[in-house]
Amino acid sequence: MSAGTPAARISQRISAIAESATLAVDAKAKALKAAGRPVIGFGAGEPDFPTPDYIVKAAIEAAAQPKYHRYSPAAGLPELKKAIADKTLRDSGYKVDPSQVLVTNGGKQAVYNTFATLVDPGDEVIIPTPFWTTYPEAIRLAGGVPVEVFAGPEQGYLVTIEQLEAAVTDKTKILLFVSPSNPTGAVYSPEQVAEIGKWAASKGLWVVTDEIYEHLTYDGVKFTSIATAAPELGDKVVILNGVAKTYAMTGWRVGWMIGPADVIKAATNLQSHATSNVSNIMQVAAAAALTGPLTAVDEMKVAFDRRRKAIVAGLNAIDGVECPTPTGAFYVYADVRGLLGKEFETSNGPVRPTTSAELATLILDEVEVAIVPGEAFGPSGYVRLSYALGDDDLAEGVRRIQEFLGKAK
Structure with a gap:
């Protein structure tokens, strides 16, 4: 200046x-x-x-317990982290240890933490488009470059391997993958998920997959987790999720990210300086949601x-x-x-x-x-x-x- x-x-x-x-x-x-x-x-x-009554009841009971009036580990309450690990195995067939889970203040903080942890200035992130509005902003905040790959209604809002291949450069580090999609409601078939995951692995890319709409599919369409469908990815996968959509808990603000131990440790360090732990009361409610029925x-x-x-x-x-x-x-x-x-x-x-x-x-x-x-x-x-x-x-x-x-x- x-x-x-x-x-x-x-x-x-x-x-x-x-x-x-x-x-x-x-x-x-x-x-x-x-x-x-x-x-x-x-x-x-x-x-x-x-929000279902049994979840609200769990929060009310937790609010009366002094142990939940104190600071708790920045990465999340042990009982919630275990519930998330168990739920991920149940719903996605993907086995993780609770130590691979970071509980966040809603899904948006999981998105921010992930890109802040993985992206260096100049790194490119491929974003199938149309995209949820927060993704590119979180990437830019980390110094990354969002690379849009547009799939229109003519192809069911689903990107192809050929489109992804055309978008890759020597600066590409991550593929963002979202199915079911916000904003389009599009869902990739199990075969498409596996193919895209295998392609990303062949390029040495990380895959960040947002699975928050996993339970909301129709017409017999099934959700498929890319972490399970493409084992070739190894540990270069980060799963984003939360309770907001499945359990009508948008205002409770509990999300999470799942990834390899070093990524979760680094993201936890970031969160320890940003917000520290998520509200204990909300975490107890989220644990009740995840361990309860899907009725x-x-x-x-x-x-x-x-x-x-x-x-x-x-x-x-x-x-x-x-x-x-x-x-x-x-x-x-x-x-x-x-x-x-x-x-x-x-x-x-x-x-x-x-x-x-x-x-x-x-x-x-x-x-x-x-x-x-x-x-x-x-x-x-x-x-x-x-x-x-x-x-x-x-x-x-x-x-x-x-x-x-x-x-x-």
Whole structure:
């Protein structure tokens, strides 16, 4: 900095981070609703169900125990780490020791910890696109370079080996792999998972796999963990997960990362300076969730499946919208390129949106329905809607969208 030049108030590193688009849309919708507006929000990936009673009861009981009023190990309570290891073997067929688990403040901290631990400045990370909005920001914070590989609806939002091969350079260190996917709901077949894992191993890459939607699949589609499907990867795998989606616990903030001992030790060192331990009460609740039955998620899936079919049918009834049927998570990712450039009558006169961001803003302003534009997840021309909201709101929200978009000229 030259003499007389004022120092920047905000560091370049943090100034370069974009706000979470999904949370921003959700916050705007909630603010409008609090102001008395009849806004319907399709933005946040948040089940509308309450957390199951037995989990809440475990938290209440834990809050009354003085031992949980104190600091605990930064890496997590031993009983939760064991529950995570047992659950991973049960659901993924992947055997890990509890010492390979780091409990984090939600899945986002697991994402941040992982890239901060593995990535050096200039390292490239391949990100199948559309991607969850936090991934590239966490990579950039670590000094890494996100390399987007886009798979459109024509290929079911699933990247191919050929696409991945074309993206590899001598700087590539990690492949990010997400199935079921947020934002598209796409799920890779067991054969595709194994093939991609074997390819990554042949390139000497790490694989970071986010498995938080593992229990949310439909139409007989099965979740497959790349850690199990591709043993060739050895110990160059980090699994990210959490209780938020499976057990309707988004606000409890408990996630985790699983990896080789040296990576977990380094990430634990980072967390010991950042946040230390996750709330003990929340950890006890998470342990209760993981050691309890999956009855609650099975019941939620019945509702999600019903809503999934309803929203896909409703959006596909709109001229200019093409919405593939997702087989996982609780999102639809609709192609709205057919609407861009068309004219819409608004309270301020005719408008011709040229991007999905402009279209999403128009829908919020005109019919008070909040959706997330494709720019948050990759290229423009798409919108993401969560169908984790209630049936009545979903039906009314789709009706409003149909009525407005149906008037396009």
